[in-house]
Amino acid sequence: MKTLNLNGVRIAYSDVGTGAPVVFANALGTDMRVWDPVLDHLPKGLRIVRYDMRGHGQSDCPPGPYAMGTLVRDAEALLDALNIRDCVFVGLSLGGMVAQGLAVKRLDQVRAMVLSNTAAKIGTAKMWHDRADAVLRDGLAPVLDPTMERWFTKSFRASPQASFWRDIVANQRPEGYAACCHAIAGTDFYTPTASLTLPTLGIAASHDGSTPADMVRETTDLIKGSQFALIQNAGHLACVEKPATYGGHLTSFLNAIGHV
Numbered sequence: 001m002k003t004l005n006l007n008g009v010r011i012a013y014s015d016v017g018t019g020a021p022v023v024f025a026n027a028l029g030t031d032m033r034v035w036d037p038v039l040d041h042l043p044k045g046l047r048i049v050r051y052d053m054r055g056h057g058q059s060d061c062p063p064g065p066y067a068m069g070t071l072v073r074d075a076e077a078l079l080d081a082l083n084i085r086d087c088v089f090v091g092l093s094l095g096g097m098v099a100q101g102l103a104v105k106r107l108d109q110v111r112a113m114v115l116s117n118t119a120a121k122i123g124t125a126k127m128w129h130d131r132a133d134a135v136l137r138d139g140l141a142p143v144l145d146p147t148m149e150r151w152f153t154k155s156f157r158a159s160p161q162a163s164f165w166r167d168i169v170a171n172q173r174p175e176g177y178a179a180c181c182h183a184i185a186g187t188d189f190y191t192p193t194a195s196l197t198l199p200t201l202g203i204a205a206s207h208d209g210s211t212p213a214d215m216v217r218e219t220t221d222l223i224k225g226s227q228f229a230l231i232q233n234a235g236h237l238a239c240v241e242k243p244a245t246y247g248g249h250l251t252s253f254l255n256a257i258g259h260v
């Protein structure tokens, strides 16, 4: 794990390999470890960059609320600092919102994107403000059970791995989590995303309790020529629950666009 000071904030990242760049952005309540299960299922030789969204993982947690524009600027600054152009940007949930914002702003940095378990707009502003208020008041403990239900199928929740992912959320900082809830609350990328034409893969999961498959499909369909994949028997964190299937879809997409 390395860090860079970007926009006055220390951002933790990992940068491995020297080939065609693929950049991964995490979901709310997670950090770059959310991609660990999938990495073994990707082609060898890529340059794999992951980072922790501000307020998450090992990155700094400046006071919130955060704006989506700030999260997009962090991604932009990271790619500039690492001299990355023409990457495939893979964004999970909140990370997928960052992908859309970055693609609108910096097509020189992003040649293609993967919108995983995400949408142009997720939920309602009230829902996110309420969740942020609750987490700031009571901490993350009360949101753990509902989060696990949105993230994973019943059978995965009963597996020994589940407690590891529960702890990932439990150990995030409530202030960073809440600050990112505010960023989601203020985001509606419907119109800007509809103007995009870059190669795009949408990935949805059959049991996603946060961004149901129809929601992911609606956003993916805004982008002309996009592809869509539905992963069966997985929840919101399909990259964790079905890493081989997820990696297979990513690999097919990378091959199809010649990003090898």
Ligand SMILES: O=C(O)CC1=CCC(=O)O1
Residues within 6 Å of the ligand: 026, 027, 028, 029, 092, 093, 094, 095, 122, 147, 150, 184, 210, 236
């Ligand atoms: O509701 C959740 O916890 C899932 C989620 C929505 C946006 C995000 O990044 O995660």
